[in-house]
Structures are given as structure tokens and as C-alpha cells.
Amino acid sequence: MKINSKLPEIGTNIFTVMSKLAVDYKAINLGQGFPDFNTDERLQALVTKAMADGFNQYPFMTGVQGLREVISEKVKTIYGHQYDIDTEITITSGATEAIMSIMLASVGTGDEVIVLEPSYDCYLPAIKLSGASTVSVPMDPPTELRKTFQVDWDRVRANITSKTKMLIVNFPHNPTGAVIHEHDLDELEKIVQNTNILILSDEVYEHIIFDGVKHLSLATRPSLVERTFVVSSFGKTTHTTGWKVGYVCAPKEMTSELRKVHQFVVFTVPSNLQHALAAYTKDASTYLNLPAFYQKKRDQLTAGLQETRFKVLPSPGTFFLLADYSEIAKISEADFAIWLTKEYGVTVIPVSAFYKDSNAEASNHNLVRFCFAKKEETLANAIEKLKKV
Numbered sequence: 001m002k003i004n005s006k007l008p009e010i011g012t013n014i015f016t017v018m019s020k021l022a023v024d025y026k027a028i029n030l031g032q033g034f035p036d037f038n039t040d041e042r043l044q045a046l047v048t049k050a051m052a053d054g055f056n057q058y059p060f061m062t063g064v065q066g067l068r069e070v071i072s073e074k075v076k077t078i079y080g081h082q083y084d085i086d087t088e089i090t091i092t093s094g095a096t097e098a099i100m101s102i103m104l105a106s107v108g109t110g111d112e113v114i115v116l117e118p119s120y121d122c123y124l125p126a127i128k129l130s131g132a133s134t135v136s137v138p139m140d141p142p143t144e145l146r147k148t149f150q151v152d153w154d155r156v157r158a159n160i161t162s163k164t165k166m167l168i169v170n171f172p173h174n175p176t177g178a179v180i181h182e183h184d185l186d187e188l189e190k191i192v193q194n195t196n197i198l199i200l201s202d203e204v205y206e207h208i209i210f211d212g213v214k215h216l217s218l219a220t221r222p223s224l225v226e227r228t229f230v231v232s233s234f235g236k237t238t239h240t241t242g243w244k245v246g247y248v249c250a251p252k253e254m255t256s257e258l259r260k261v262h263q264f265v266v267f268t269v270p271s272n273l274q275h276a277l278a279a280y281t282k283d284a285s286t287y288l289n290l291p292a293f294y295q296k297k298r299d300q301l302t303a304g305l306q307e308t309r310f311k312v313l314p315s316p317g318t319f320f321l322l323a324d325y326s327e328i329a330k331i332s333e334a335d336f337a338i339w340l341t342k343e344y345g346v347t348v349i350p351v352s353a354f355y356k357d358s359n360a361e362a363s364n365h366n367l368v369r370f371c372f373a374k375k376e377e378t379l380a381n382a383i384e385k386l387k388k389v
């Protein structure tokens with residue numbers, strides 16, 4: 001039977017499409033963002049232990065208490081804001097469920113949600129299903145002098161209307177690697193003050209940030225805390241993207257509405273994984289060591305790409321970096337990504353896929369995204385292939 005589609009313009013997402021192409025062409029997959037190395041054996045053992053200890057039934061709808069405690073402590077220590085364990089922290093099925101539940105709980109028909117482009121792919125469908133509409137505000141693309149994408153806050157301001165209900169920000173930023181600075185938070189504070197605009201801050205890469213820079217969570221600003229859902233994910237932090245354990249920190253009234261949706265979308269998240277993550281994350285070195293761990297990989301891929309015809313852009317955060325291929329081909333980003341997979345055996349993601357209209361000229365900057373959450377040998381093999389391009 002035909003269904004009247006709620007998402008007629010949505011197909012299979014770019015990460016799935018490119019991963020399938022990588023398998024079909026036996027290419028090295030630097031596309032979809034996931035590590036090709038295993039998670040820590042200590043964490044694996046903690047999952048087994050949790051199951052042996054009997055943590056195999058429904059945990060609390062809001063998440064295992066020990067895990068909420070660890071998150072509360074961590075956020076207080078690093079960002080200076082204490083979220084209440086019982087009323088302000090919710091464990092979700094990854095950041096993806098968090099984002100969908102937040103959207104369904106807090107915006108609806110007639111509301112506008114501002115999204116900065118390029119943007120992660122799950123925001124737009126979540127906004128659409130909620131009934132609200134998306135207002136896309138492009139970030140400034142890199143130039144010869146300033147080699148990273150950056151937010152033009154005046155452009156954001158110009159797009160605020162009486163219908164604006166929410167603003168989504170994501171730093172460190174997928175796909176560009178851009179990070180947020182104090183002056184960005186200053187602008188954000190000014191934009192939302194005296195309004196009822198909510199903020200969804202997707203901070204899943206909070207612990208993957210380089211060159212000694214510290215991530216600035218929106219939780220560092222009291223005036224932003226009161227209106228912000230801060231979303232994070234253990235997938236990125238513990239090399240377990242397939243476990244789908246994430247969380248949301250938000251003030252009590254906002255959390256209460258989020259939980260009304262969360263309890264009917266998934267109700268709760270696997271008990272053994274939550275108990276294991278709680279025990280593991282108590283040791284702060286498990287996330288504090290990530291910048292050094294990933295910086296080495298970023299530097300390896302950057303140095304390798306510098307020996308090719310790609311022009312690498314700096315990546316201050318995330319496990320992605322962008323490279324310009326304009327010296328190699330004059331074709332669209334999507335065509336380039338497919339061509340590179342088929343002809344040279346390395347899979348990447350076109351940055352245009354992170355725009356509402358991927359085919360538009362304004363969405364194509366001759367840039368592709370490489371994921372460097374890979375073993376040293378995987379990166380080395382990919383670099384050898386890329387040198388031939």
C-alpha cells in the first residue's frame with residue numbers, strides 16, 4: 001500500500017550510501033564517521049560484568065543513576081554548571097534519538113528552527129516531523145585568508161522572526177571541524193536575550209578538540225543554560241558508535257517535556273551498556289586523553305594529504321577534516337566522492353550533502369570530508385592511494 005510520505009524528499013542518508021559504495025568497490029572507507037579500531041578492553045569487560053551482575057532488565061526511563069551521576073560530575077568539573085541528576089539529565093539512544101525527541105517535544109507547526117549550514121543530516125527530518133519549518137543560515141565558507149568555516153552571527157540575527165522557536169548549534173562542528181569561541185558565545189547570548197528562543201547544542205565531539213584549545217560548552221554560560229538542551233554521545237567518546245548511548249542535559253522544565261517523548265520513543269537504553277559506561281567514565285582520563293589520541297591521527301592524515309593534489313583545511317576539532325580537490329577535478333562534490341571511490345579506492349563524503357539543497361552551486365565548494373578515526377595503517381594505505389590521484 002502506498003503511504004502518503006511525511007518525508008518525501010528524504011532518501012537513504014549519504015553515510016549509508018557511501019559506506020555501501022566503499023564495500024562494493026573494496027575502497028578504504030574514510031567516509032562515514034566511525035572508528036575502525038576496537039573500543040578499550042576494559043570497557044568491553046565492564047559490559048560483560050554488568051550482564052553477569054544481572055543488569056539485563058529495564059533500567060530507569062531517565063537512565064541509570066550512576067551514569068547520570070558521572071555526567072553531572074563531569075559537566076560540573078569541566079564546564080562549571082551543575083545539572084540535577086534526577087531532573088536535568090536524561091540518557092538517550094544516542095544523540096540521534098535525543099535530537100528527535102527534543103524536536104518532537106519542543107517545536108511544532110508554525111514554529112521556525114534556525115539551522116546553520118552545512119549541518120548534520122538528522123536535524124532537518126526531525127524538524128519536519130515535528131511540524132516546524134527549517135530556516136537554513138549558511139556559514140561563511142573558507143577563504144584564502146581564513147581557512148575554516150565560520151558563523152556570521154549578523155546573518156543569524158537577520159533570520160530571526162517572531163516565529164523563531166529554536167536555534168541549533170553544533171560545535172565542534174560536523175562536517176567542517178570548526179570550534180566555538182568566546183566571542184561566538186557572546187553573540188549567541190546577545191541574539192537570544194529577551195526572547196523565548198530555545199537552543200539545541202549538539203556537542204557530541206566535545207572531547208575531540210585540538211591544539212590545546214578547550215571546548216566551550218553552552219553550559220559554561222548561565223544565560224544560555226536556562227534555554228539550552230546540551231546533547232552529547234558516548235559513541236564518539238568511547239569509540240562505540242554502534243552502542244547508541246547519548247544524553248541530554250537541560251533545565252528541569254525542558255527535561256520534563258523531553259522525557260515525555262523519550263519514554264514513548266525508546267523508553268530506555270540498554271542497561272549493561274549504561275552500567276559499563278558509568279564505571280568507565282568515572283576515570284576522567286578516558287575522555288581527557290582523546291585530544292592527544294586524535295590529534296596524532298589528524299596530523300598523520302594532514303601530512304599525508306599535503307603530499308597529494310588535495311589542499312587540506314585545518315581541523316580544530318572532531319574526527320573529520322576537509323580537503324579541497326579543485327586542482328584535481330572540476331565536478332560536483334557528490335560526483336567527486338563517487339569517482340574517488342571507484343577509481344582510486346578511497347571513500348569520502350561530499351560536504352554538499354550537509355546542505356538542504358545539495359545540488360545548488362552555493363552548496364558546492366569543491367570540498368570533501370575525510371574521517372580520520374582510523375588505524376595508523378588504514379590512514380597510511382589511504383594516503384598511498386591518494387598520492388596517485
Ligand code: GLN
Pocket residue numbers: 013015016031032033034174
Ligand atoms: N555521524 C556520522 C558521520 O557524520 C554518521 C552517522 C550515521 O551514519 N548516521 O559520518
